[in-house]
Amino acid sequence: MDAIMLQEKLVERLLCPRVRTARRKVKNWNKQYVGFATLPNQVHRKSVKKGFDFTLMVAGESGMGKSTLVNSLFLTDLYKDRKLLNAEERINQTVEIIKHTVDIEEKGVKLKLTIVDTPGFGDAVNNNECWKPITDYIDQQFEQYFRDESGLNRKNIQDNRVHCCLYFIPPFGHGLRPVDVEFMKALHEKVNVVPLIAKADCLTPNEIKKLKDRVREEIERFGIKVYQFPECDSDEDEEFKQLDKELKECCPLAVIGSNTVVEARGQRVRGRLYPWGIVEVENQSHCDFVKLRNMLIRSHMHDLKDVTCDVHYENYRAQCIQDMTSKLTQDNRMESPIPILSLSTPDVETDRLIKMKDEELARMQEMLNKMQQQIHDGKDQ
């Protein structure tokens, strides 16, 4: 037993980030040491070579500062040649979906960032179902991925699924408006929704606190499932735990964006210049921009992707398959079910899938028959 415990202790120490010079010890113990502790490093190297991708959607009424915030977050200028439409041109505009893609590299790590913009949302007089184009888009991306996954060549699947949706709540209200509630409810099961309070520089600290409390309470009351930060593992260090706690208490984050650089306290910072003072975007006491950036990019980006894959995509997939099978039982095509999912080329894999589904269907039909029999019997008695 002692040898095993010793080995475990060693592996622990190897995995601990502070102890990097463990190679010496490895050589001494390599009779009892397997060596899979270096797996994270291998994964790391491969991922860096491959590069990461991240799709971020921004939604909210026009004039909430979405484009400015995106520019501030990623220090780019994605909207250089944007022409603002006036009300005349916007009369018959429906909600569009516009994608901007940009490749960013930092310290050897490549990120392919896609921003999905939703101009026209909430701008019309009648905003009934104005979120439909957005939900349709998200579903389309899921469907595309589903097909690619079930297809022949799975090596180079393009992951266009939306990993996170930043929803901008106007600071002018007293909480969530009906359109906010409906939008978030339509999307909370399809994508990670992160609510933000936009243009937070028009609110005093008291007002921000009141608004946050109000929004948090309404989110709970309406049962909206916004993105939850994962619980900290108990063995994380205190600093991380503290940051995590602060982040959770600050939700929804009140942010400010800026495209301009101003001079404040002797430094050049991103900010907004008012006659009564200067708002600094990256000053923690002015707004929660830094928290948002850290959360989105530095600590939770991978978690957002994971939740999209494991939860939202799986939900979609399960729903899709369920729809297919229920359609089949309705049509009563039990003998040779033709898959509704139109695959381009039949191959062994799909045949296997079909056979599996056949069996499942047969079982279900049997169960149904049994139940019907029971009901009949019950009636007769």
Add this chain to the structure above:
Amino acid sequence: MSESIVPPEVRPKPAVPAKPPHVAAPSPTAPHGPSGLGGGVGVDRVPGLGHSGSGSTLLGYIGIDTIIEQMRKKTMKAGFDFNIMIVGHSGLGKSTLVNTLFKSQVSRWSSGWGGEHKIPKTVEIKAVSHVIEEGGVKMKLTVIDTPGFGDQINNENCWDPISKYINEQYEKFLKEEVNIARKKRIPDTRVHCCLYFISPTGHSLRQLDIEFMKHLSRVVNIIPVIAKSDTMTPDEKNEFKHRVRKELETYGIEYYPQNEFDDDMEDKNENDKIREAMPFAVVGSDKEFQVNGKRVLGRKTAWGVVEVENPNHCEFALLRDFLIRSHLQDLKEVTHNIHYETYRARRLNDNGGLHPISANNTQDSNL
């Protein structure tokens, strides 16, 4: 050389019911006016002043101008009323602004109702009246609030309840006017002014703004106002105002002061200046803070204090001066002489004439 007649600085002691001035313009050659006329002496010669010379129609001080003083006294006794309507979707600081304008708690949140800010399902009209007094002048101020405007998902025709309310007030006034035995002072509940709050998106007007103002600018005096303007830096503010003005022009929306109602050049110049500066970008606040040793109304943030009455910070002072100190009476007059008359003419035309109804007739009138 004529001595110009200068009425005394102090108002003459007896506010004289002036004797009917029989004095017509005397012929330039007559040295003494009164003696050339039969009948009563129409002129009180104020000691110390000589005759008027040629070219003047008055030979002494009559006291016609004391009529202003008489009017003032009567108005002060009677007081006057002013009805202002505030429209805009919730959270734009409408109630705060009205409280700041009139320096008292006049909005609907002030009447002790500690209710939550719940968004009603349809547009409601809530009118709250207060009597405020300043310098001996009493004003019955009615603030008409419109909660629920623009807050729903589907806002089509959300201006209908507002339009209906305004027309109802005109109808009430018309009925009173048309009565045989009508009251001496008809209670005036007509909306004199409608403050429309534009959301400071920084881009342009929203569709709902345009629809509302298009439908209502012919019925009531609309004053567009940019709410919560501390969201925008000075450059953004100017750009936004410029764009908004252009859009209003494109859609032919005549906001108050309307171009067509300018009486003369002097008015036109003054109003042109105001129109150039509209819509006013305002900030409202009912809290005071200490700035440079003075107590000012403002909003305190982590980076500074926005002073409400500082013209560099926002245009609240301009709005207040315009609305209250210079154009208050004009707003009422335009409402009465133009909007109400339009409504009245339309009503009378529709009915092909009007039968006066007695005051006892509380049923459907012949209108």
